[in-house]
Amino acid sequence: MIHVKQLEYCSLNEVLEAWNEGFKGYVADLHMDTDAFLKRTVQEKLSPRYSHVAFDDAKPIGILVSGIKERGGIKTSWNGGTGVHPDYRDQGVGHKLVEASLKLYEQENVELATLEAVSDNDPAIHLYEKHGYIVEDHLSILQHNGQIHSTFEIRLLEKQLSPEHLSQIGWYPVKLPWQCHEDQAGEMFIRGFYKGEELIGYTVQKKQEEYGELSRIAVYQLEMNPAYQGDEPLIQAFLNQALYADKNLKRTIINVRHSNALFEPVLSLGFQEAFKQVWMLQTLNNK
Known part of the structure; x- marks a missing residue:
């Protein structure tokens, strides 16, 4: 039984x-x-x-x-x-x-039930849909090794931020895939990028060094102020600095949402998709 x-x-x-x-x-x-x-x-x-x-x-x-x-x-x-x-x-x-x-x-x-399923795992996706989950977005793990060939035209001011600071950002995405949360286990480093007093974007990431040099980064959040998402020079400047374009290292972006305005610009830098999932949510009426 x-x-x-x-x-x-x-x-x-x-x-x-x-x-x-x-x-x-x-x-x-x-x-x-x-x-x-x-x-x-x-x-x-x-x-x-x-x-x-x-x-x-x-x-x-x-x-x-x-x-x-x-x-x-x-x-x-x-x-x-x-x-x-x-x-x-x-x-x-x-x-x-x-x-x-x-x-x-x-x-x-x-209040909110979440999960991820492999994009081509139709039986699993149908199982969850039968129980009320819906596909909210598509997610990709992106990778890039080496230097990123890009032009530096604008230099943004960088500041280290705290998790408490993130929660005060008006455009901060409250709903994110679980593994991208800044409070997950491990040492998360939050970098904010400013033009004057205005926050242009931020990253949540882990860093790894070898022989005192940065060798690998894993990016869990890559978010940009919606007010500047149409400003190509600022997008380029933000991605250049956030992803250490001038350094020869291994980069992984974890579960980036396809709806994220930076998804296509990141692909244009030469990142390759290593894994793809669907992000499924269900609102539970408990309030």
């Missing part, structure tokens, strides 16, 4: 079996040992209390991991992965897991 229970009431061996079997044949290798699974749980701010495991009697056959937090005054949940054992796919296990998660979100007074 197939049933679902919260992950916090399962053994770690049951959870790992559900995860590793559930993601067999997935587009990326998600097999994990105990240390890797626990590390991801912490880094992604997932919770055993908000996650579920499906069983066929005592056999773990599926998993859905979730996190819940408040951001920008909105209590938000994130489905950080749904996987079903290959022998049990297309038998309603995924439906049971998503139903259990949405019921728990409602109990926890979640």
